[in-house]
Amino acid sequence: MAGLSPAHDPVRDAVLHWLDRLDVAIGHGDPGTLLPLARREINRMAEGWRLLLTVHERDEEGRCQACPTGTRGRWPCQIWRMAHEQLIGEGVPHNRRTRPLRNPLGRAARALSARRGAQHDG
Numbered sequence: 001m002a003g004l005s006p007a008h009d010p011v012r013d014a015v016l017h018w019l020d021r022l023d024v025a026i027g028h029g030d031p032g033t034l035l036p037l038a039r040r041e042i043n044r045m046a047e048g049w050r051l052l053l054t055v056h057e058r059d060e061e062g063r064c065q066a067c068p069t070g071t072r073g074r075w076p077c078q079i080w081r082m083a084h085e086q087l088i089g090e091g092v093p094h095n096r097r098t099r100p101l102r103n104p105l106g107r108a109a110r111a112l113s114a115r116r117g118a119q120h121d122g
Contacts, residue, residue, distance in 0.1 A: 053083055 025037055055066045056079040064077035075083070 002103060049087065052079060056080060 019083055022037075022041065025034065029037065056064050056077050058075055059065045063080070064075065067077045067079070
């Protein structure tokens with residue numbers, strides 16, 4: 001797989017395709033289909049986050065075990081900060097938040113809609 005550009009990476013393509021399928025299901029699925037899908041996907045995503053965060057645990061010196069040496073001095077590492085922002089919310093404690101959380105899928109859904117519109121126009 002060496003030498004492949006990110007645009008032609010089959011793993012990347014498969015993940016982005018699956019996320020696109022979830023966007024379509026969220027936007028157009030009926031409740032009878034969405035509830036089982038949501039239960040399954042929430043479980044899978046929670047397990048995925050747990051695995052990723054386990055890999056990024058602190059070592060004995062309080063540094064991330066997985067991040068490159070240049071960033072290992074900081075804790076929490078970028079992965080833990082991103083997890084906090086995505087899972088808990090925007091890096092602002094919930095009781096100090098002045099606006100609702102943004103929809104993390106909103107940008108992807110808008111991009112998908114624009115792509116579909118361009119395909120239908122062309």
